[in-house]
Amino acid sequence: MDSRWYGRRTDCCSFSLFLTYEHVLRRALERYRIPIHLVDYRHCCDWLTVDYVQPEHQYDDGLRVVAMIKQYLQVTKPGIIFGNLISVIGGFLLASKGEIDYPLFFATLLGVSLVVASGCVFNNYIDRDIDRIMERTKNRPLVQGLIDPQISLIYASVLGIAGVVLLYVAANPLAMFIAVFGFIIYVGVYSLYMKRKSVYGTLIGSLSGSAPPVIGYCAVSGEFDAGAAILLLIFSLWQMPHSYAIAIFRFKDYQAANIPVLPVIKGISVAKRHIILYILAFMIATLMLTLVGYAGYKYLIVASAVSIWWLGMALSGYKATNDKVWARKLFIFSIIAITSLSVMMSVDPTSSTETVLAYLR
Structure with missing residues (x-):
């Protein structure tokens, strides 16, 4: 041979x-x-x-x-897409009340996935400079030069247009409008300006994070009613302690990149107080779904238990000897909490007559 x-x-x-x-x-x-x-x-x-x-x-x-496909998939942030889809399912099934339109269901999931993926790619493009500084983001494909920045803009645009068109055609104009609203807030307001300039960037960004469940809900209902408003409130309030927990256990990254998040600007002690206040507000908002007549009592029991446990974890932060460890645990439980709520509102919707307020009347 x-x-x-x-x-x-x-x-x-x-x-x-x-x-x-x-x-x-x-x-x-x-x-x-x-x-x-x-x-x-x-x-x-x-x-x-x-x-x-x-x-x-x-x-x-x-x-x-294979490596190229992996890189283009990575810039869409699959973990964020998956998390958003869970909330979309929750909102969709809450409005469906057991009568599921499966073609609409899958079209809505795909449409939201495309819009969220588009926003994440744009965010990767915008944040190239600060991602290079932060430990957890320094190996992203755009930072490493594995994807051409101009190509990423085309890629993001195609994803976004496809998602918006799909929601308009398969769902309704309202669902499409909410998707566009969330996209503009995330890319145009939060990523381009507020994230770098203001301590209130997290608050503004929370509006975009609350859009997916509302899209799912409105895809079925076709209207922005009290149920949609409560979902918007629940998920906006949830975003705040969730994001502050990340900022605490990633404190050095945010500080090095000069990102003005609350723990960096005002201190971790102030952030802990805000976390507790937002969780209390979140607790009240979650109960409203049952009180107003959109979710049943099984949902109410789970929502109450999850919220109380989350609040207890937040309060334990005052005695924590290691803020980083405490914040990471709080962050992990925040994901468990919102997933639990999304699942329960999916399996335990109710009619408007089966409410606590109805019994009181």
Whole structure:
């Protein structure tokens, strides 16, 4: 065998292909009684119309394609998309009250996914300078130069337009309008200006974070009623302690990038007080879904238990010896809390007559 086979990196794909060709070759040589040691394998590969180096090149090309797809997927922030879809499902099923329009359901999920993905890509583009400074974001594809910035803008635009058109065609203009509203707040107001300039950036950004469940709700209802308003309030209030917890356990990152979040500007003690106040407001807002008649008592029990537990964790921050560890636990539970609420409003919607207020009347 040609000695150059031994000096070349061997991968599973190229080596298995070579063994296949070798097997065919050996059978042919045995049939015509040609001594195997007289054969130059390179010429045999030519005889079989095979370039013995090509399989390795094809394998490397395949790896590059997979890596590129992974990079373009990464800039859409799949974790954020998934989290938003859970809230979309909650809002959609809350409004459906057990009568699910499945084509509308899947179209709404896809439309919101595309709009959220678009916003995340734009955010990656806008934040390239500060992402380079922060430890958790310094390896993002746009920071590393793995994706051309101009291409990322085209990519984001295509995703956003596709999502908006889908929501308009498959759902209704109201759902599309709320998606556009959330997108403008996140990209145009929060990412471009408030995040870098104001301590109130988190508050403004919370409006965009509350849009997905409202989109899901309005895709079914076709109107912005009390249920939609309560969802907007619940998810906006939830965003605040969730975001402040991140800012506390990522304090050094935000400080290094000069991002004016509350813990950095006012101090962690002030942020802890704000967290408690927002969780209290969140508790009241979650109860309103049952009181006004949009969710049942199973939802009420779970919402109450989750909110009380979350409040207890927030209060324990005053005794915490390690703020970073405490904030990370608070952040993790915030995800559990909002997921629990989304699940319960999905499985336990109710009619407007089955309310506490109705019984009081």
